[in-house]
Amino acid sequence: MKNRLVISVLLCFAAAAAADDLFAPLALPLPAGSSVTGVPSAQYWQQQVDYQINAELKPASATINATGQIHYQNNSPQTLTALWFELPLNRFLPDSISTALHGKGLGAAGLQQIRFSADNKELTLLRQDTFYRVSLAEPLLPGQRASLNVSWQLQLPERTDPRRPRAGVERFSDGSSIFGVALWFPRAVAFTDEGWALSPFIKDAEFATEQGNYQVNISLPAEYLLLATGELTNPEQVLTEAQYRAWQQQGSAQLLMPELLVPELLMPKSGDGTASKTWQFSATQVRDFAFAAGNKLIWQTEQLNINGRWQRLNVAYPDNGRWLWHKYALASTRHSVIELSEYFGEFPFKTMNVVNIGGIGMEYPGITFVGFRGPDAAINGPAPAYSRTEKHDVLGGIMHEVAHSYFPMLVNTDERHEGFFDEGIVSFLAYLLEQRWSTDFQSFYGDPKDVGAVMQQAAYAAPVRRADHFSAKLDSHYHVPAVAWVILRQHLIGPELFDATLRDFVGHWRGKRAKFADIIRFFHAETGLDLHWFWRGWFYSANHVDLALANVSSDDGTLTVTVDNRGGIVMPFQLKLTFADGSMTERRLPVDIWRLNNQQATVRFALAASMPVSTELMVLADAELSNNQLTEVDRLIN
Template sequence: MKNRLLVSVILCFSFTYVVHADLFAPLPLPLPAGSSSTGVPSQQYWQQQVDYRISAELNPDSAMLNASADITYKNNSPQPLGQLWFELPLNRFLPDSISTALHGEGSGSAGITQISFSAAAQPLPLLRQDTFYRVSLPQPLAPGQSISLALQWQLQLPERTDPRRPRAGVERFGDGSKLFGVALWFPRAVAFTANGWALSPFIKDAEFATELGDYQLNLSLPADYLVLASGELQNAKQVLTKAQYQAWQRQGSAQLLQVKPDAAAGSKTWQFSAVGVRDVAFAAGNSLIWHTEQLQLNGSWHRLNVAYPDNGRWLWHKYALASTRHSVQQLAQYFGEFPFNAMNVVNIAGIGMEYPGITFVGFRGPDAPVNGPAPAYSRTEKHDVLGGIMHEVAHSYFPMLVNTDERQEGFFDEGMVSFLSYLLEQSWSTDFQSFYGDPAGVGAVMANSDYAAPVRRADHFSAKLDSHYHVPAVAWVILRQHIVGPELFDATLRDFVSQWRGKRAQFADLIRFFHAQTGQDLHWFWRGWFYSANHVDMALSSITRDDKMLTVMVDNLGGIVMPFNLKLTFSDGSIAERAIPVDIWRLDNKQAKVRVTLPVTMLVKTEPLKAELAVLADAELRNNQLPVN
């Protein structure tokens, strides 16, 4: 048998000054008011507080929502405000919207049909700009002051089948029953920061920048509808049947209930309360299977609700509550707490979107009796359902707890959540078919001509899923597993979430925080993986030998610098391996020279046969081996 013992070699780095871009230079990161040089909120941090008390009635036949709200807007900024801006994202379906001009009219209209604002019973001037409304105040709202506004509006909900991919809408079934996902449904206060109002219109893919506030919801629907919403249900005894209420009260075990269409007369008003959230949404259906469970986490009780249509959704019946429970438990352990006392997961076909305490998951799986034999389904169908639930539940932290600006930095929350869901998936099963997070296949994705740097608005992509989900998720996996180390990485991320809980963090804050907490200079990493459209492709270009030394030349063809492993195989079967740090690229980011001084015992007795290169996320493996000349 050949000797497989690793032999000791001395690696000498030979540097030559070459004029190339300095990939290790500090990034020119913004430092907005409220942020600090160490990535934590400064003493000058402020944000607005906007509280809502909403009463709404949904007509299932017309999919029309009639609503009113009392809004309290507190100006915590250092400047007076003569106008306030609000956004109704479903206005992108109106015929004159920017989104309609770019993406067509779809299958029908949706959006605001009537709206008015008033203060002290006096109407306020209103200006609509695409998805935004400017409300002119009677007098400027001074710093530290609050104003009470009265709002009335009427909203037409879209059909969930609309080809423009709505984030809300109605799903209709053959038996006449309906399921509503009601989101983006009220004029939400536009984020106001030191940079001004966040007035980039909602076109399609770049999501949201909102303020935090407290919400009271009164939602009226026909009596045979189940309603799940952001926040906690306040009047369960009044809106649930006796059997439902008894099951709803039980702690520690899952309860299975069913909501069926009937001829029940009248309506019910469901009351919910949500504190310190960036948004609220709700779901309502009159033919649903409903799993509810109270789960104890870190000494407190949390409610899990899972609901899906009663038309034979076998995978949801078997796995939905279990995967929700798994996600909540694992995330609570990872971060030390789960941010919501109630977590609702609702299956509405084709809609996948997250909101505080409630999420819609569009994957459904095969249509088969829930209590019958297992139907035929693919591994992908199963993992779509499981992974979809895990991903959306992970959004409870980004952007629901750490209130990121999704419209400008969608890669921040989606990439981080795709990373967290990768951890959830792999802890569920090590053979989980994870679509994001595995470094093995990402190199080819990044080498595609249509790939763009993650730091870009989501509406400006042709391959958003690659740039905002896949690549950032892999980047976080690499940073955790191979650069910072799991223990330090996890502690750093936990501390960041704790520092920015309920505040508006930017990606630059996370970069500064990681540098300060880990003591590592990672500018090369952020520059390559987030700010460039480059990829990883390292190649062995030449290997030469003189009397006592091998010289190995490694070319950086893809543009992203990375650490790599070098393996040398000798004629007697012995192997020499060394991990080469990323710093070898500091003086020349195009080519690295590795000099290997051979031990005296190897100078005569053995001959080097070949060299092999191993690097994470490499797009091309065929150039990673060379024979020794």
């Protein structure tokens, strides 16, 4: 019994020591589709889900009537007896989990009815909150394809709903409106090595979807301009003469004011006697489809030749005096697309649409909604007063959303479980775009200087957590991960090697679903650096950086400096010693100095000279600067 007790105590001690080892390898998941080098394995697979949809938007009631065909290709090794789809707008229904948690808001939105069928036989549905399970008439074997017919009616939410919709309608006093239409059709739930992604959509954790091809026809009143995912395939049928001329121009920006968007008189009539038109779009291998429509939008369009390919840029915003959008929206979109094309290579979408709809900021393939607007002033009048923050909100909001074209639109991440992954990298990319726009840009995410105070807050939680599971999402999923990527690029790896590594990662996972563990393994394999301490501190913990000078002493010509780790995250640091004669000694210490003791590091200088009059500690993202300097007076007092 005594020997067993000793062994037990030793094992507990070893386990505690391992738990305290900030340099120990992380226990990362390794599903069949991933590899130890962070690239897709030979066993990688993903489902293919193609859509053909005919939809009608009715602006007066903010409803959509639609029918479609869904072609589901089972590329998994599993036989499927049912398929799962999600309608995220069902979170606004009275009986949803989200309504129970967040209240009823401005009223119900979501599905009014839905019906699935195959071979003229209705299929059984089971609703689980925002999800629907569709039972198949016959099992879908590996390699087989199922075709389903679907019809549905949907009520869109008001964009002013306090539950913060990711889509909806904005109405103006003159009777005009803007529709941001997303999450509007039954989207196939991601099916992976880990099974169906069935975590409910409550509010903040976003989406996990499949890749597919889309053919979408959208009918609506003729006075509405419509921008959408993919390529407009019938521009000559739906654009006015002025619009079509602008559409065809290459190499120069075109501005179309609302008075030039009056529909032609010879439009086909809808059932209620109003003129209508049908817009046709085609999109290839995208994870979603969204569109925006407005009947008094200012539209700026431009075609750029980037790397030998014509790239179309569209920005649209309301005509009731949105001065900052008129001046900066197209310019910042152009800046983002050009810079990202140089960084990663070919831009993922031939058409990039940026639409201003108040209060909604959300990304979709080839189209994004940006909620920041700026001052309400006539675009042809005198420059209005506006703050630096208002301007940079518009610029930064556009840059951030355009950067989402790569994460998660190209590298298809699971936003619901790993929201910090795409939002962190995109906030980092936006920081680069902002600083390249202007070195004095007021960047809200990515600057290491002020992040320590954020990480010290009681509400701050480790980034590796679902967005619905904590209150400080903007800090944990945007700002802190962005700072971490900035530090990794500019101070730990170096811009040249970092940029090449991230570019190669995007190349390997283009059009595929990557996990955060994949990028960790890839950076280790490509850079040759052991970065487990970095990921553990910045992503898997709620710690912060606070290194403190604890003591400076001298003994037999050796100067000893003791540095305490008070915040929990180990970091490389620099020491600067200043002596009475004005001479200085500096030393940079790698992060490895913390390997023997995570809590305290000892640095020795072989000096025969006197004690320094000042010792200074310099470290990135330090939360408490008051403990970074010790003077001769400090030592005498202590």
